[in-house]
Amino acid sequence: MIFVINKKIKYNEYEGTLEDIDDPGNATLLVKPACRLLSIFVRNNDMLIKRKQLLDEVWEDYGLKATDSNLNNYISGLRRSLAKIDTEELIITYPRQGFKFVAKKITRQDLNAALLEKNVIQVSDNDKEEKKPELPTAELTSPPAWWKKAPLKKMAFIAVILVFPYLLSMAYKQIPVSNITNLGKYKNCDIYSIKYNGMQPKEIESVIAKHYTCEDKANIYYYFNIKEKGLPSYASIFAYCPLDVSAACELSYVKS
Structure with missing residues (x-):
């Protein structure tokens, strides 16, 4: 993206x-x-x-x-x-x-759409360029003398050209993103899930209704199957965070 x-x-x-x-x-x-x-x-x-x-x-x-x-x-x-x-x-x-x-x-903007747009612009620009005069065939095809005497160097040079773009793409391909999913609203609360799994949205809304009134605007974050220090077993955690930054978040634990 x-x-x-x-x-x-x-x-x-x-x-x-x-x-x-x-x-x-x-x-x-x-x-x-x-x-x-x-x-x-x-x-x-x-x-x-x-x-x-x-x-x-x-x-x-x-x-x-x-x-x-x-x-x-x-x-x-x-x-x-x-x-x-x-x-x-x-x-x-x-x-x-x-x-x-x-x-x-x-x-x-989606990355594929951006690349497509960039390619269209490049093609359009190329069409506007004047056609350059072609060089003589001999000048294009005739390699220097040292190149003819060094076949191993030629192979190594070609290999580097082919492999380098692949290595570069692998180094930066895995750019992680946030795993937050919007599950909807309950009254004035927006509900988000961290690594969504576990309860269905209706079940989540039912739990929220038991713990919070949601009369004021707030974000509620749902964490599934978390092992917190001090808890005897895994539990789902609900974090109620008012949009008023002066108010602290409230946590509620529900046994998994």
């Missing part, structure tokens, strides 16, 4: 790059934790994302050690990368709570 932030920044999630819309071709390559952070932010623009969620989805879910220091360092690095393109502050810190991405506008 490609995201355009504030009509200024292009984030290519597949390649893990940031690019200035007005200066194409001068892309910044992000490391994978930074990509995972930015993917969560752009999908949850203007929403407070808790530190625990970021630590889990960026590090713990990939078998990596998660620390507050790691999170702070990568947030700082991501801020610097974004600031190179847009001077507006896009990541707001809520002390001891989390972070909020505050872009004025984010549009998304």
